[in-house]
Amino acid sequence: MGSLSIAAVGTAAFSYQYLEPNVLYEPSPVxxxxxxxxxxxxxVTLDVNNGIYIIHSQEGxxxxxxVCTHLGCLTAWKQELGIIACPCHGSKFEQSGKKIEGPAPKPLPWKRVWLNDDGDLLVDRSTDVPPLARDSFVRV
Incomplete structure (x- = not known):
């Protein structure tokens, strides 16, 4: 009877950890x-921690x-060449994200950008917008 009680208590204690949800909280995409x-x-400014470029052009x-559209490597701005380059497999992109060469299947996607009430630039990494569209720029 004693060993049966010990087994029951051990099983209950072990199972308790599965009664609580194990939720992972993702950081905001904004x-x-x-x-x-x-x-x-x-x-052209690279935000390494968030995987985005902030670009200030004549248009805004x-x-x-x-993130390279080939295999997800982090790209780098090559100021001397005026291009964005992927160090992994050689894809190259214009400042606008348009693919120049390499194995990347698509251009670098544009992300939604806007100003908050405090005048800060906000970028939504989860929302793609049409490249070069009027609404894709913030003008200050």
């Missing part, structure tokens, strides 16, 4: 990129994914 004046005209501010 990134606060700060004040627009942090980004000089004609700049926009954001594109920094």
């Amino acid at each position: 990134v606060n990129a700060g004040k627009p004046d942090r980004y000089p005209l004609d700049s 501010y926009f954001s594109i994914s920094a």
